Amino acid sequence: MVNFIIKNIAQRIVLLIFISIISHAIVHLAPGEPSLVDPSNPRMKAEDIQKIRAAFHLDEPIHIQYVFWLKDLFTGELKSFKDNQPVLGKIWDRFLNSLPLFILGTLITWFLAFPVGIQAALNRGSTFDKTGTFLSYAMISIPGFFLSYIVIIFMVKTFDVPVIGMRTFGLEDSSLLFQSMDRIWHLTIPALMSAIVGTAVLSRYVRSQMLEVINQDYIRTARAVGFSNDTVIYRHALRNALLPFITMFGLTIPGLIGGSVIFETIFAWPGMGRLGYEAILSRDFPVILTLNFISAILVLIGTFVSDILYAIVDPRIKF
């Protein structure tokens, strides 16, 4: 077990180094430079650009820049090109904002997808199953921002609730209850929107997984022994059907950054996805690179956790 873990971690660290090299190369070799974002700005003189380039090591060869980036990242000295703030601090602030959105989104996904998927599998071919299947395809196929706009207009017109941003401006002096209610309203719709695709995909997986397990011999045996239907389904079938979802749980972690760009932009949510989007717009290389790096770390942690969990839960897997 210990051997397995050590080997696994070592492999992942090697992967991580390659990822950082590739992403560094992609960002730096692509045309477009921070100094070119605003070429018409009269205050940017040639010598200013020179000064900026020197300060951020942009004149060094690319492998030296890579070393500088890694060194600055690990000493916490890495500064954003845009406002000269420490990158890690900036990302940490945005991470704290993204976290509630991500947690609520994941909760909605898992609490909706499992009952729907199980019901669909148990009543295969029923109206519920067919509608569910069709709806989940429709949810996968609709452009997320299109649906979000419709929902925003609908919610604001019917319920008169605020949906844009993290909080209503000017409520800082109101009572705690009022403030938290406000925060919850602001949180619900973005979380729901970002959960929709996940719910659709996951409920399809649950359905097919459940169908596979229900047709196994041990389920027939359990029925033959005379267990009640509920016992068979929830104790015997569900537990076996759940196994692959441990893997999926690990894989949802990277959704923290990549999956949220669109929704955080629509809902003006100051999270990590939007930080990335803003950084891309202003060619803020340190922020882009560090976000890429962090999300790669998140992917690797996610797959690592799911590998370990899988090995713990499923006794058939040996090291």
Add this chain to the structure above:
Amino acid sequence: MNPPTAIIEADALPPQMGLFQERWEFFKRNRMAHASALFLMSLMILAILGKVLTSAVVVFDPKAVRLSEKFLPPLTPFTSEITPKEDRPAFGIYLLGTDELGRDVFARMLEGTSVSLTIGFVAVGISITVGVFFGGLAGYYGRKKLGFITVDTLIMRFVDIMLCFPTFFLILTVVALLPPSIYNIMIIIGLTSWMGTARFVRAEFLSLRELDFVTAAKSQAIPEWRIIFIHMTPNAMAPVLVSATIGVASAILTESALSFLGFGVQPPDATWGNILSDGKQFIFDAPWLTFIPGISILIVVLAFNLCGEGLREAFDPKLRKAR
């Protein structure tokens, strides 16, 4: 040598139907998938027609600006006295209304059909080519050593690395850094989505390379690249076809998401994505500018997804039994 072969061929019982014919029969039984496939075929014809019409016939000109005619709702007949006669919309009616510059939305949607579908197909074409190439190499040469590392390990670790990148964020980064062009978008979507194909193809090749026809081909000294790409690849195409169909759907969605963020295909070229993202500013005054492209994208992507799922069922005997 010829006569004995003829006798054997006559003796053998020919299969009732070819493999693909049999699959097609099964595919047709899934009514939604069948309907989607027919719909997509007619859409492709429409796209080609649209390409020809919008570039050749002047009444379909999607770029004709008529400022006196802006924000007309769908099905408004053309009655303006100011607009010159040659800018008259097709059939004398604005079938889908006009946008903020008085351009005919119907003509723009027609132009966008071919652009959006081209993006989908070219991106998927790139991703399949790369995926089959790497997957085929990894599956066929799996155990060959290159120095201290096997070919299989090398390629599959590279696939793992590519899978670690947050795809949409990576696409966004590269598209934003490169000069905006429709080709860059196709290439980047293609180059960030081949990993699934590579894995399927590798898995298929691992079992295919043990089969007799590969041994037979090797014994005839057929060059290895021919064995890989001409003999083995067609046998591994079924899962690739399925993921390609679904890949087109997600490429169209990715393009519309990029357009929404302002990095998609640039005007004056029209795609469904940028008609939608331009129209969203006028959602209260001119809701058709949002809903027409939005619902078109929904329907087409849905058709691709349903079609892909139907193909998956038709090609996977395990799923066929379960239905």
